[in-house]
Amino acid sequence: xxxxxxxxxxxxxxxxxxxxxxxxxxxxxxxxxxxxxxxxxxxxxxxxxxxxxxxxxxxxxxxxxxxxxxxxxxxxxxxxxxxxxxxxxxxxxxxxxxxxxxxxxxxxxxxxxxxxxxxxxxxxxxxxxxxxxxxxxxxxxxxxxxxxxxxxxxxxxxx
Numbered sequence: 001x002x003x004x005x006x007x008x009x010x011x012x013x014x015x016x017x018x019x020x021x022x023x024x025x026x027x028x029x030x031x032x033x034x035x036x037x038x039x040x041x042x043x044x045x046x047x048x049x050x051x052x053x054x055x056x057x058x059x060x061x062x063x064x065x066x067x068x069x070x071x072x073x074x075x076x077x078x079x080x081x082x083x084x085x086x087x088x089x090x091x092x093x094x095x096x097x098x099x100x101x102x103x104x105x106x107x108x109x110x111x112x113x114x115x116x117x118x119x120x121x122x123x124x125x126x127x128x129x130x131x132x133x134x135x136x137x138x139x140x141x142x143x144x145x146x147x148x149x150x151x152x153x154x155x156x157x158x159x
Contacts, residue, residue: 005022005023005024006022006023006024007020007021007022007023008020008021008022008023008026010026010032012033012034012035012036012039013033013034013039014034014035014039014040014042014043015035015039017035017039018035019032019035019036045058045059046058046059048068049068050068050069050070050074051067051068051069051074051075051078052069052074052075052077052078052081053070053074055070057070099136100126100136100141101126103138103141104126104138104141104142104143105121105124105126105143107138108138108141108142108143109143110124110143111124111143112124112143112144112145112148113142113143113144114144114145114148114152115145115147115148117145117147117148123145123146124143124144124145124146125143125144125145125146125149126141126142126143126144127141127142127143127144127149127152127153128140128141129141129142
């Protein structure tokens with residue numbers, strides 16, 4: 001009959017509770033350091049705030065997005081909330097050359113702000129108020145008919 005390994009008492013590195021482990025494993029540096037799986041996995045968990053409601057959670061530290069949520073409802077609400085940095089939902093992801101026109105026609109009144117023309121939507125243009133085509137925030141956009149847009153653009157070129 002083989003002999004039983006020598007067991008020694010040692011302390012958990014997390015909770016300082018006593019437990020037994022093999023003496024030979026400790027000598028080789030492979031002995032257990034934790035008294036239980038709770039203590040073992042507590043090193044991989046941390047206190048974090050929910051990315052939507054702010055509730056304190058204890059979670060594993062392996063989120064790829066660096067945001068943690070208490071449940072799927074909070075995650076969905078954060079994804080749909082325009083003010084939340086995690087927001088992935090129904091907002092326009094790019095505010096660039098190809099999307100500013102769609103946003104302007106969807107959010108502004110579809111008529112020329114100078115003369116009031118609104119018969120044919122195809123004859124309406126989206127104008128950048130400050131003239132900078134890269135500044136595509138909604139406050140810098142206005143809808144003009146092609147004639148008013150041409151007058152505004154060429155008037156600034158003539159003077």
